[in-house]
Amino acid sequence: MALSDIVKAYDVRGLVDGQLTEEVVRALGAAFADEVDAGRPGAAPIVIGHDMRPSSPALAAAAADGARARGADVVMIGLCSTDATYFASGSLDAPAMMFTASHNPAAYNGIKFSRAGARGVSLDTGLAAIRDGAQRYLDEGLAEAPERGGLTERDVLPDYAAHLRSLVDLTPIRPLKVVVDAANGMGGMTVPAVLGGAAGLGPLPIEVVPLYFELDGTFPNHEANPLDPANLVDLQAAVVEHGADLGLAFDGDADRCFVIDERGGAVSPSAVAAIVAEREIRRVQAAGEQDVVVIHNLITSRAVPETITAAGATPVRTRVGHSLIKDRMAETGAVFGGEHSAHYYFRDFWGADNGMLAAMHVLATLGGDDEPMSQLAARYTPYASSGEINSTVADVPAAYTRIVEAFAGRGHFDELDGLTVMAADGAWWFSVRPSNTEPLLRLNVEGEQAATMAAIRDEVLALIRA
Incomplete structure (x- = not known):
C-alpha cells in the first residue's frame, strides 16, 4: 500500500487492518527510530504509549518491535492520554510515539510522533522522511541492526498528575461540583488521577461526577468527539441535573477539553483560551517577566488577542495546525497558545498541548470567585x-x-x-x-x-x- 494514504500533515491516521496493520506499524516504528537516530550508542529510548482502542496494544507492540529491530531502546508506558506521552517525552527528554485516533470512530487508529522534549513532527519536519523510510522497509524488507534494542516498562501517571498539580494549585479554591464526560476515553483514567486520589495525591475541594469513565475504545455511549454538539447532550443534561458548577468533556485521547457552564451551555474554546491566557500572563508578569508573548491561531475569536493585549502581553497570530503551533511556541518563547479546536499549549509543558491543564486553569479561575461559569464565560465572549x-x-x-x-x-x-x-x-x-x-x-x-x-x-x- 502507499503510505501517503495514511500519513497526514501532522500524524498517521487510518483504518485498522485495512490500512494500519501491524506490518505497516512495525515499518513506521523502525523508520521513526532512524529519523531520531535512536539506535546510536547512548541515545535516549523511544517512549511508546497507547489509548484504550482494542487495536492499540498490538499496534504499539509492533512499533516497539520495529524500533528495537533498528537498535533503539524502548520504554512502554502503556495506557495513557496523549498529553501523558508529551509529559514522558519532555521529562525524559526522549522521542515518543502515541497510538490513538483521537476523536475518530473505533475503526480507526493512528500515531502521533514527538521528538525529544515533546517537539512536534510534521511532514515538513520529519514525518515525510519517516513515511518514505517505512515505505522502503515495506517494499524491500526491514534491515535489522547488529544489536537489538532493549525493552522496559514504566508507569508515568503518578508523575504526570503531580506535575500538573504543581503548575496549577487548586487547593485554595471554593468547593466545586464538576461533571466530567470522558466518552469512554482516556479521560476516565487521567481525571481521577489529577483531580482525585487515584495517583496518591492529596484531596482537592472538587466533587467529580463521572460520565462514561469506563475505558472502552468501541465508544458504546457516544463518539469521543466534543466538537460535535450531539456528543455534549448527555453532559449538558447531567450538569443541570446535578446542579454542578460546570462540565468538562474530553476527546478520546484526552488532549482536548470542552467546557459546559452551569446552565448547560457550551463555552467557546476561544473564551477558554482567553481565560487561560490572562492567567498565564499575570503569573509570569508577577515573576518579573517582560515582553510576554501568547499565540493564537487566526480563527480564534477577536476577543483572544484583545484579552492578551489588555493584559499587557503581545498576541502572535498564526496559521491553524498542531505542529505549527508547537514550532511557533518554541520560536517565540510564548507562555501559552490557544486554538479554536480546544487545543491549549503551555510553555511549562514543553510547549505541548494539554486539555487537562487548561481545565485546571478554568477551575482555578471559577473557584477563586463566586461568579458562575456562565457569567465568567460571557465576559470573554463579546462577539x-x-x-x-x-x-x-x-x-x-x-x-x-x-x-x-x-x-x-x-x-x-x-x-x-x-x-x-x-x-x-x-x-x-x-x-x-x-x-x-x-x-x-x-x-x-x-x-x-x-x-x-x-x-x-x-x-x-x-x-x-x-
Whole structure:
C-alpha cells in the first residue's frame, strides 16, 4: 500500500487492518527510530504509549518491535492520554510515539510522533522522511541492526498528575461540583488521577461526577468527539441535573477539553483560551517577566488577542495546525497558545498541548470567585460566532474566486491561511480555508452583532455553494 494514504500533515491516521496493520506499524516504528537516530550508542529510548482502542496494544507492540529491530531502546508506558506521552517525552527528554485516533470512530487508529522534549513532527519536519523510510522497509524488507534494542516498562501517571498539580494549585479554591464526560476515553483514567486520589495525591475541594469513565475504545455511549454538539447532550443534561458548577468533556485521547457552564451551555474554546491566557500572563508578569508573548491561531475569536493585549502581553497570530503551533511556541518563547479546536499549549509543558491543564486553569479561575461559569464565560465572549462550517465543493479555486470578487473593496484581505476578510469598521470578519486532504472549504465568521454575523455567514455560504 502507499503510505501517503495514511500519513497526514501532522500524524498517521487510518483504518485498522485495512490500512494500519501491524506490518505497516512495525515499518513506521523502525523508520521513526532512524529519523531520531535512536539506535546510536547512548541515545535516549523511544517512549511508546497507547489509548484504550482494542487495536492499540498490538499496534504499539509492533512499533516497539520495529524500533528495537533498528537498535533503539524502548520504554512502554502503556495506557495513557496523549498529553501523558508529551509529559514522558519532555521529562525524559526522549522521542515518543502515541497510538490513538483521537476523536475518530473505533475503526480507526493512528500515531502521533514527538521528538525529544515533546517537539512536534510534521511532514515538513520529519514525518515525510519517516513515511518514505517505512515505505522502503515495506517494499524491500526491514534491515535489522547488529544489536537489538532493549525493552522496559514504566508507569508515568503518578508523575504526570503531580506535575500538573504543581503548575496549577487548586487547593485554595471554593468547593466545586464538576461533571466530567470522558466518552469512554482516556479521560476516565487521567481525571481521577489529577483531580482525585487515584495517583496518591492529596484531596482537592472538587466533587467529580463521572460520565462514561469506563475505558472502552468501541465508544458504546457516544463518539469521543466534543466538537460535535450531539456528543455534549448527555453532559449538558447531567450538569443541570446535578446542579454542578460546570462540565468538562474530553476527546478520546484526552488532549482536548470542552467546557459546559452551569446552565448547560457550551463555552467557546476561544473564551477558554482567553481565560487561560490572562492567567498565564499575570503569573509570569508577577515573576518579573517582560515582553510576554501568547499565540493564537487566526480563527480564534477577536476577543483572544484583545484579552492578551489588555493584559499587557503581545498576541502572535498564526496559521491553524498542531505542529505549527508547537514550532511557533518554541520560536517565540510564548507562555501559552490557544486554538479554536480546544487545543491549549503551555510553555511549562514543553510547549505541548494539554486539555487537562487548561481545565485546571478554568477551575482555578471559577473557584477563586463566586461568579458562575456562565457569567465568567460571557465576559470573554463579546462577539457572535458561527463556529466552523464545512462545505463540500467540487471546484475550490472557483469558489475562492467568487468570494474574492464579491468582497473586493469591502474589507481588508489577509492570506496567512486561506483567505481572511476583515471589515474596515471591525464589525465582522470571516475566514475561508481549503482543506489539505478533502474538497472542502471551512468557513468561520464572527461579528459584533449576531445579525451582522448571520448576514455575512449566509452571504459567504451562498458564494461557496453556488
